[in-house]
Structure formats: structure tokens, C-alpha cells
Amino acid sequence: MTTSPPLSRRTFLAGGSALALAGCISVPNRDPIIVGAAPLKERAARKGLIIGAEVSAPLLADPTFRNTLTRDFAMVVPGNALKWGPLERRRKVLDFHNADAIADFAAAHGMMMRGHTLLWHDMNPKWLAKHLADRRKDAARLIRRHIKAMAGRYRGRMHSWDVVNEAIEPKDGRGDGLRNSLFLKALGRDYLALAFEAAAKADPGARLVFNEYGCEWGWDVGRQRRYATLRLLEDLLDKGVPVHALGIQGHLDPGSDGSLDTRALGQFCDAAADLGLALQVTELDARDTSIGGSIESRDRLVADAYARFLDVVLARPATEAVLTWGMTDRHSWLTGHFPRPDSGIVRGLPYDADYRRKPAWYALAAALDAAPPRPGRENAAPDAS
Numbered sequence: 504m505t506t507s508p509p510l511s512r513r514t515f516l517a518g519g520s521a522l523a524l525a526g527c528i529s530v531p532n533r534d535p536i537i538v539g540a541a542p543l544k545e546r547a548a549r550k551g552l553i554i555g556a557e558v559s560a561p562l563l564a565d566p567t568f569r570n571t572l573t574r575d576f577a578m579v580v581p582g583n584a585l586k587w588g589p590l591e592r593r594r595k596v597l598d599f600h601n602a603d604a605i606a607d608f609a610a611a612h613g614m615m616m617r618g619h620t621l622l623w624h625d626m627n628p629k630w631l632a633k634h635l636a637d638r639r640k641d642a643a644r645l646i647r648r649h650i651k652a653m654a655g656r657y658r659g660r661m662h663s664w665d666v667v668n669e670a671i672e673p674k675d676g677r678g679d680g681l682r683n684s685l686f687l688k689a690l691g692r693d694y695l696a697l698a699f700e701a702a703a704k705a706d707p708g709a710r711l712v713f714n715e716y717g718c719e720w721g722w723d724v725g726r727q728r729r730y731a732t733l734r735l736l737e738d739l740l741d742k743g744v745p746v747h748a749l750g751i752q753g754h755l756d757p758g759s760d761g762s763l764d765t766r767a768l769g770q771f772c773d774a775a776a777d778l779g780l781a782l783q784v785t786e787l788d789a790r791d792t793s794i795g796g797s798i799e800s801r802d803r804l805v806a807d808a809y810a811r812f813l814d815v816v817l818a819r820p821a822t823e824a825v826l827t828w829g830m831t832d833r834h835s836w837l838t839g840h841f842p843r844p845d846s847g848i849v850r851g852l853p854y855d856a857d858y859r860r861k862p863a864w865y866a867l868a869a870a871l872d873a874a875p876p877r878p879g880r881e882n883a884a885p886d887a888s
């Protein structure tokens with residue numbers, strides 16, 4: 504069970520114009536949250552935290568998107584531009600133009616950047632699986648070369664890299680809970696150490712992250728995922744493999760009972776921190792696909808999921824960053840991947856499709872305000888003022 508932070512720790516505004524700007528949401532079973540409209544990045548920086556959002560390059564040309572993004576967020580992460588598939592559709596022809604556009608945008612606006620992702624079982628070029636299967640002897644060299652090309656190109660410019668994404672899949676039936684991905688098939692579990700070592704060599708300054716989903720699930724498979732993740736990280740760290748942080752994706756599903764077990768999530772965060780890892784929330788959103796009722800009540804449940812999840816993760820001093828997977832419901836993977844029965848837009852992000860702040864924005868703001876400061880890191884983020 505999480506408890507509400509005392510209201511005195513929330514940001515209050517009083518007075519006519521301030522109240523017009525202020526948001527007031529009433530989250531079920533909690534006090535009403537009243538927060539001003541101070542940018543999220545300012546609130547995060549006060550606590551030594553970083554707030555960021557997933558973007559795609561074409562959106563950066565839209566002034567409304569751009570202005571909202573730079574006002575609220577201090578970090579960007581490309582949603583797809585750095586995945587192996589879009590990057591090297593044809594073998595040995597690398598297309599960095601979208602990723603470069605995002606990196607240039609970040610630099611021009613004093614924003615930080617995360618890299619997503621060096622190795623993932625999904626969104627790979629068609630030629631890759633066959634190539635790895637046909638030439639197992641070359642697999643390690645090919646993976647090293649890929650990581651060197653990617654992480655090397657942005658050396659010194661990435662705050663962190665998702666080195667390996669979603670490597671856990673208990674349903675694949677292995678004793679260690681690892682996903683039977685094309686990389687595992689080619690190299691066995693050694694591919695994980697190889698990837699982190701290659702990334703450390705290519706960009707020694709970047710934080711190297713193991714990124715995973717389903718860490719907050721209450722179901723049995725959630726418990727299995729957490730167990731497998733911790734055992735794997737412990738093993739890698741024991742062997743001296745340079746893993747620096749655990750990425751907790753945070754794709755929440757408030758319409759589904761058991762999808763968020765705050766107690767298990769808290770214990771998981773503590774166990775990862777005990778291993779010496781930093782924590783990042785890397786892909787936060789909350790889908791209302793299976794929630795009926797009015798927009799207001801749907802938005803309240805989404806905001807409640809943000810609040811309950813963030814209260815747990817931000818209470819941990821090891822947590823250093825929160826990134827939402829997108830910013831506005833106008834551009835979110837959720838509507839395509841988890842369509843609502845009424846075919847409406849899925850309202851999982853802090854801004855609605857018309858760039859109005861939603862209760863989820865205010866829940867995020869309140870959670871940042873309530874987070875304990877990270878000693879020594881307050882206002883450490885660039886462009887925090």
C-alpha cells in the first residue's frame with residue numbers, strides 16, 4: 504500500500520489567476536491534488552531528478568509539440584529511430600538521419616538524451632535473424648560492430664543507453680527466465696555481457712541500462728519476471744559486467760485487475776538498488792483501453808495509476824529519471840496497439856490530443872513535488888531554471 508504524501512508537500516497556489524492556471528484533480532481514495540502549472544522539468548530538477556519523453560523526429564517540426572516538449576521536459580528518447588530495423592534495413596547501409604535529428608534537437612535545446620535500444624528481440628532488420636543463424640561464428644563480431652557503430656556515434660552525448668531491452672520472458676520456458684531471442688539463440692546468455700561490455704567500450708560515459716517491462720504486475724508472471732530480472736542482474740554484476748541501471752518501463756493498465764502491485768514493485772526497486780543499480784522509469788504511460796464511463800472518470804483512473812506507480816518508484820533514492828512514452832495522446836503507440844472498443848483515442852499520456860494538460864500531468868507534477876530530494880543532485884540537470 505502506498506500512502507499519500509502530506510498535502511503540505513504538494514505545491515499549492517492561491518488567488519484568482521493562479522487558480523485559473525492550477526489543476527485540481529480528485530484521485531479515488533486520495534486527497535485532492537492541487538498543483539500549479541510550473542513546468543515538470545523545474546519540479547524534477549528541484550529534486551535532482553530528470554524528466555523526459557519519447558519522441559519521433561518528424562514531430563519536432565511541429566511548433567506546438569516542440570514548445571510543449573521543451574517547456575516541460577529535460578530529456579528525449581527516440582521511440583524507434585535507434586532500433587536496429589529502422590537503422591539498418593539494408594545490410595551495411597546505416598540510416599541515422601532520424602536519430603541525428605533528435606540528437607541535434609536535444610543539443611540545440613540544452614536537453615539530455617537517452618538511447619533506445621542497442622539489442623531488442625523486436626524491430627530488427629529482416630536479414631538479421633537469418634544472418635545470425637547462418638553464421639554463428641560471426642555473431643559476436645556482428646553484434647559488437649553494431650553496438651560500436653551506434654554507441655560510438657553518440658559517444659559523450661547520451662546520458663544513458665538501453666543496452667538490452669526486454670530480455671526476460673518466463674513463458675519461453677527456460678530455467679533462467681531469459682527470452683529465447685535471436686541473440687540468445689546465436690550466443691547463449693553470454694550475449695548480455697558481451698553487449699554491456701561493447702557499449703561501455705564505445706561510450707564509457709553513458710549509463711548502461713537493462714530495460715524491462717511487467718516489473719509491477721501482481722500476477723504470477725510478474726513475480727517470475729522480477730525474480731528472473733534480479734537473478735540475471737546479480738549474475739552480471741558478480742561477473743563485473745558494467746550494468747549501471749535498471750529501466751522500469753511502466754506501461755500501466757489501470758483497467759486490468761492485478762496489473763499494478765505497489766508492494767511487489769517497491770520490494771523489486773529496493774532489491775535492484777541493493778545490487779548498487781540506479782533506477783529509471785523509462786516508458787511511462789497508462790492505457791484506458793478497457794475502461795468505460797466518462798472521459799473525466801477515465802482520466803482520473805489513469806492519473807491514479809500514475810500516482811500510485813510514481814509514489815513507489817520516486818520514494819526510492821536510487822531513482823534518477825522518469826520518461827513518459829510520448830507526451831500527447833495525439834501521438835501515442837497506445838491507440839494503435841490497444842484500440843478502445845469505441846475506437847476513441849487512448850488517453851494514456853500527460854497531454855490530451857489538443858495539448859491540454861490532463862489529470863495525469865497533474866499527478867506527475869504532484870509526484871515530482873512529493874519526491875524526496877536526491878542529496879547533491881538538486882538542480883544538477885542542465886537548463887533547470
Ligand code: 9MR
Pocket residue numbers: 582583625626668716752786836
Ligand atoms: O513506440 C514504439 C512503437 O512505435 C512501435 O511500433 C513498437 C514496435 O513494437 O515499439 C514501441 O516502443 C516499444 C519500446 O521500444 C519497448 N517497450 C515497449 C514499447 C511499446 O511497444
